[in-house]
Amino acid sequence: MAQDFAKQFYSTKEWIRLRFNLIQERGPICQHCKKIMIDTSKLIGHHKVHLTPQNIHDVNITLNPEKIELICTECHSKEPGHFAGSRKHEVYIVYGAPCSGKTSMVNQLAVRGDLILDLDKIFECISGMPLYDKPDNLRFNVFALRDKIIDMVKTRYGKWHNAYIVGGYPAKVERERLAKELGAELIYCESTKEECYSHAISCDAKSTEWQQWIDKWWNAYEA
Incomplete structure (x- = not known):
């Protein structure tokens, strides 16, 4: 599990952009088990050098492609220190624009036994449709479950x-x-509008429809 000092790093646009570029360059393949990942949000950027408070600001370690592997969540959970989670019942609200990389970031941070509430995943689960296809008639049910x-x-x-x-x-x-109601920590998934457009296209989302959702979010965003 990512330590507290690393959580903010994994939400930065520099890390999100690097992970996205690595997937584009290397392909959506786990470098350990060689599985092709159709859902690239389950492809983790794993640092070969364990991150510590001493090296978290060293870009030669944190943002060096040669020291980062792309591995699936299953292989990532087998890495030392990534299997057992703490039983603190801590809560994190991960927010940001559509296609900004929120789900990918949570997959990077979470471990087996953590609870992940993702509206996109609820839609996918109860509709049986692809991740970016959200039948409007199911919205009431999805929000009720959330x-x-x-x-x-x-x-x-x-x-x-x-x-x-x-x-x-x-x-x-x-x-x-x-955040106040849940006693939660807020984590912002940094991105630009252009990066969100690019991610939507790369994920084979309905780009025109998702561009509208992205525009709507940025128009409403309050820092």
Whole structure:
């Protein structure tokens, strides 16, 4: 699991851009098991040199392509220090624009036993459609499921380790209210509008439709 000092690093646009570029250059393939990853959000940028408070600001380690492997979440969980999670019931709200890399970042941070609430994944699960195809008639059901799980997180119901709430949350008042209710830490997934457009196209999303969602988020965003 990523330590607290590394969480902000994995949310920076420099890291998100580097991981995206590595996937484009090397292909969506796990360098350990050689599995082709159709869902590239499950492809982790793994540092060969373990990150520490002493080297986290050393770009020759953190942003050096030669010292980073692309591996799937299954292989990543087998790496030393990445299997067992802490049982602190800590909560993180990971927010940012559509196609900014929020899901990929959470996959980088989370370990087996953590709770991940991702609206995109709920849509995919109950509709049976591809990740970026969201039937509008299911929105009521999706939001009802999301709210039910958020209530569980709020009351710390269950035996999960830590929880990650993934969403857009462009309005500052809304995300700060939710963070207060859940006792959560906010983590912003840095990106630019142009990078979001590029990610949407690379993920084979409906680019015109998603460009509208991206534009809508940036118009509503409050830093």
